[in-house]
Amino acid sequence: KRRIGMMTSGGDAPGMNGAVRAVVRMAIHKGCEAFAVYEGYEGLVQGGDYIRKMEWEDVRGFLSEGGTLIGTARCMSFMQRPGRLQAAKNLITKGIDALIICGGDGSLTGADLFRSEWPSLLEELVQKNELTTEQVEPFRHLNIVGMVGSIDNDMSSTDATIGAYSSLARICQAVDFIDATAFSHSRAFVVEVMGRHCGWLALMAGISTGADFIFIPENPPEDGWEQEMCKIVSKHRALGKRKTIVIVAEGAQDRHLNKISCSKVKDLLANDLGLDTRVTTLGHVQRGGPACAYDRTLATLQGVEAVEAVLDAGPETPTPVISIIENKICRQPLMEAVKLTKSVAEAIQAKDFVKAIGLRDAE
Numbered sequence: 472k473r474r475i476g477m478m479t480s481g482g483d484a485p486g487m488n489g490a491v492r493a494v495v496r497m498a499i500h501k502g503c504e505a506f507a508v509y510e511g512y513e514g515l516v517q518g519g520d521y522i523r524k525m526e527w528e529d530v531r532g533f534l535s536e537g538g539t540l541i542g543t544a545r546c547m548s549f550m551q552r553p554g555r556l557q558a559a560k561n562l563i564t565k566g567i568d569a570l571i572i573c574g575g576d577g578s579l580t581g582a583d584l585f586r587s588e589w590p591s592l593l594e595e596l597v598q599k600n601e602l603t604t605e606q607v608e609p610f611r612h613l614n615i616v617g618m619v620g621s622i623d624n625d626m627s628s629t630d631a632t633i634g635a636y637s638s639l640a641r642i643c644q645a646v647d648f649i650d651a652t653a654f655s656h657s658r659a660f661v662v663e664v665m666g667r668h669c670g671w672l673a674l675m676a677g678i679s680t681g682a683d684f685i686f687i688p689e690n691p692p693e694d695g696w697e698q699e700m701c702k703i704v705s706k707h708r709a710l711g712k713r714k715t716i717v718i719v720a721e722g723a724q725d726r727h728l729n730k731i732s733c734s735k736v737k738d739l740l741a742n743d744l745g746l747d748t749r750v751t752t753l754g755h756v757q758r759g760g761p762a763c764a765y766d767r768t769l770a771t772l773q774g775v776e777a778v779e780a781v782l783d784a785g786p787e788t789p790t791p792v793i794s795i796i797e798n799k800i801c802r803q804p805l806m807e808a809v810k811l812t813k814s815v816a817e818a819i820q821a822k823d824f825v826k827a828i829g830l831r832d833a834e
C-alpha cells in the first residue's frame with residue numbers, strides 16, 4: 472500500500488484546502504493511505520504528531536474553507552541539511568514515500584532539492600545509526616509532486632495558480648465598493664494590490680474594474696509617466712468621469728527600478744490635478760476567505776492528477792508540477808517551470824522589460 476503525504480507550504484491561498492481534500496480522497500480511492508503534514512516544512516522536520524493519517528471524513532467541509540486548514544509556516548531549519556535529514560527520517564518512520572506539496576515556486580524548489588538529496592540522506596541516516604539498512608531499503612525513492620498554490624499567479628508553465636482567481640474576485644469586489652464611495656465624493660483612489668514581483672493581479676483587476684491607470688512590475692512606465700498618468704486621468708475627468716481609480720501592484724517600479732509608491736501617485740493626483748485622493752491598501756483580505764468556484768475545481772482536478780502522477784512515477788521520472796494549460800490539466804517538469812519563472816525576475820532586474828513581457832506571454 473502506497474503511503475502519500477500531503478502538505479501546504481508558503482503563503483496560504485484559497486483552494487489549498489480543496490487540494491488537500493482531493494489528494495486525500497483520491498489516494499484513498501486508489502487504495503493508498505493518505506497523510507497530512509501539518510505546518511508545512513516545519514511539520515516535516517518536527518515529525519510525530521505533525522504528520523497525521525487522514526481518513527475520508529477528515530477532509531469533510533474543506534472545499535469551501537479559505538486559507539489552509541493543515542497550516543503552513545516559513546521553516547528555516549528545512550533550508551539546512553540537518554533539517555532535511557530529520558525530515559527524511561520522519562517520513563521513513565511514518566512509512567511515507569511520496570509527497571504532494573501545494574505551494575509557491577520557492578516551496579516547490581525546496582521539495583525538489585529534498586528529492587535529489589534523498590539517496591544521500593538515507594546513506595547518512597544509516598551511517599549515523601539513526602536508521603538501519605533494512606529500515607531504509609523499501610524507501611529508495613521519494614516521489615515528489617508539486618501543485619502551485621499562490622494568489623500571485625506568478626508561476627511559469629501554468630495558466631493559473633490555485634488561489635489567483637479567488638484573490639482577483641475579492642480585489643474586484645473591493646474596488647467595486649471603493650467605486651461607490653469614490654463616485655459619491657468625486658474622489659480619486661489609489662489601490663495597492665498584492666502579487667509580490669508579479670503584476671497579474673493588478674493587471675487583471677485593472678481590466679476587470681475599468682481602472683484609469685495600472686502600474687505593474689513587468690511593464691514599467693516610460694520616463695515622464697507622471698505627466699502621462701495625469702494627462703489620461705484629466706482626459707477621463709473631462710469626459711465626465713466622477714471617480715478615478717489607479718491600481719498599483721505592490722512590486723510596481725519605474726524603468727530605473729525605483730519603486731512606484733501609492734503615496735507618490737496620490738501626491739501627483741492631489742497636487743497636480745487637485746483631486747481629493749485616498750490610498751487603499753487591500754492587504755490580506757485579498758488572500759483570505761473562501762475559494763471561488765474556479766479555484767475549487769482547479770484544486771480538485773489537480774489533486775486527482777497529482778495522485779495519478781505519484782502512482783505513475785518511476786525512479787527516473789523528473790519531479791512533475793501539475794498545471795493547467797489551455798483548460799487542460801497536465802504535468803510539466805517542475806524545475807523547468809521554476810527556471811522559466813526565475814528568468815522573468817532576472818529579465819526585470821536586467822531592465823530587459825521586452826524580454827520579461829515576452830516570457831510572461833510565453834507562460
Ligand code: F6P
Nearest residue numbers: 482621622623665666667721758
Ligand atoms: O505570495 C503571496 C503574498 O500574499 C504576496 O502577494 C505578498 O507579497 C506576500 O505573500 C505577503 O506575505 P506575508 O503574508 O508574509 O506578509
